[in-house]
Amino acid sequence: MTMESGSRRKALKFGAAAAVGALVGPYVTRSASAAEPIKLGSLLDGTGALGIEGRRMIQATEFAVGQINDHGGLLGRPVKLIAYDTQSSIQLYTQYAQQLVFQDKVDVIQGGITSASREAIRPIFDRSKTLFFYNTQYEGGVCDRNVFCTGTTPAQTVDHIVEYALKNWGKKVYIIAADYNYGHITASWMTKFVKDGGGSVVSTDFFPLDVTNFSSTISRIQEAKPDMVLSALVGANHVGFYRQWAAAGMKSKIPVGATVFGLGDELTTMDAATTDGIITCFGFYNNLGTLNANAFVKGMQAKYGPSLTDLGELDTATYEGIMLWAEAVKKAGSVEQAKVVTALETGISIEGPSGTVKMDPATHHTIRNAYLARPKDRVWEILQTFPNQFPSDTGGACDLIKSPRTNKQFMPQV
Missing domain, CATH: 3.40.50.2300 (Response regulator)
Structure with a gap:
């Protein structure tokens, strides 16, 4: 993957004031409100064993859709969120995936937390040609032209x-x-x-x-x-x-x-004596201190309360996945799956809470910053920053530009 010049970085940018101000209530322009909504489906675990991670991702999804609608929607149309709590159940993932595709007829699906859930629903979306964003830090290797992965992979973290x-x-x-x-x-x-x-x-x-x-x-x-x-x-x-x-x-x-500790509410629910010193590496921490990071945290807190202090990569990757899709829809001038995929494969990028996030055309994974950190008295101590990390674990095997019909998950050779 090659980095794109700053002149081509187009984003749904948000400043601190705009992010907080947009949360007063959904606002859709008159032309957008009169139009048929664009349907965004969400499959995330709000309850069950994965609820510790899923609850914040659900909130980030609502926040992102709210921001898009506050700015007039997409293509003059509001975005309608249709969300299901999959309750950490693979059976419910497949059930709700089919419901989103065949009954709700959504235009895009953003969701999945575990790799098992992703692999259970991915074939459903491939067969129905329903665009799928998997916004989770994961093990890497998925190579599928219908799927876009926004979380970090092992080579990045x-x-x-x-x-x-x-x-x-x-x-x-x-x-x-x-x-x-x-x-x-x-x-x-x-x-x-x-x-x-x-x-x-x-x-x-x-x-x-x-x-x-x-x-x-x-x-x-x-x-x-x-x-x-x-x-x-x-x-x-x-x-x-x-x-x-x-x-x-x-x-x-x-x-x-x-590799996963700290993606949920561990720092707020566990003693500092237990958490201090555990080394982690993610694409986002809630105290990065940048303008966009601060705006995201403040915006989420304005919507869901000041106690929301445990935001992490899963939440920002969810937000950024939706914003990358939105930017591609604008570029394509359409929500049709093939046109949006083509737009995403132009190397589209946004400025998100984690920094510059660029979609790599060959792998459908993101080039993004990574940060090494450890908890200290329930606050993340950032030890090192790694800019523009390329997902070389996936990039070493997957090239969807040369081989667009590839549909598999590549495994590491150890």
Whole structure:
């Protein structure tokens, strides 16, 4: 992926005042309000094990659609949000995906959190030619002309966690991960990055999402005596590991790097003694301090309350996915799937809360900034910034410009 010059960066830009002021109430111009609405479907987990991540993504979706309508909608038409709470259930994902396509007849779908949910609904959207945005930090590798992925991938973030860990903690690594696509593939990327950095993996353990007791795992880690633990645990149940790790007195002995920790409400609901020092790397933290980051946080707080202090990458990637789609609709002058895909493949970009976000034509993934950070007294301490990160894990295998009929998920070769 090559970066596009600043002169071509077109965005639905928002300043702090505009972002907050737009939240007074939906405003659609008279011509837009009289027109047939553009339908945007949303599938996210507001409840269940993934609700810890999904609730904020739902709010970010509402916020983005509200901003678009506050500025007159798209193509003189309002955007109508049709959202379903998938309740962390794959069955409900497939049920509601079909409902959005065949009954609601939406123009685009933005949603999915786990990779399992994405792979359950992606074929439905491919067959119906319904444009799909997957706005989640994930394991990378999806190569599908109908799908656009806006969250970070391991080459953009996990590589930086591993690099920091090997440099500062040692070379002997113990990996723990969720037992589904994301955990297995991310663990493979961790293993590759560790080996490339001259380290070794002593063991890798996988856990279903309903596991809450990690006592035996902690015992195995104690026996293995690694220099560090790398975690790709996911969801509310897996948060228990970090509490149990600290309670066992291990936090001061073996440091932890994590690929998902902090994407939910961990910093606001867990003791600082438990969270302090865990190394993470994401595309956004709520205290980046930039104009757009501050505007997003203040705008969300104005709409949902000042206690909303745990915004993260999942929320901004959701917002930015909707805004990238909106910019492509404007460029295409249409909501037709083929025309919007073509517009997205021009290398379209926006200025979002996380910085410049550019859609790469070949992979349908974003080039974006990444940030390395750790919690300190319930505030993120930004350690390093990595500008314009290219998703080379996916880019090494996927080229939808040369091979537009490709439809698969590429796996890392470890």
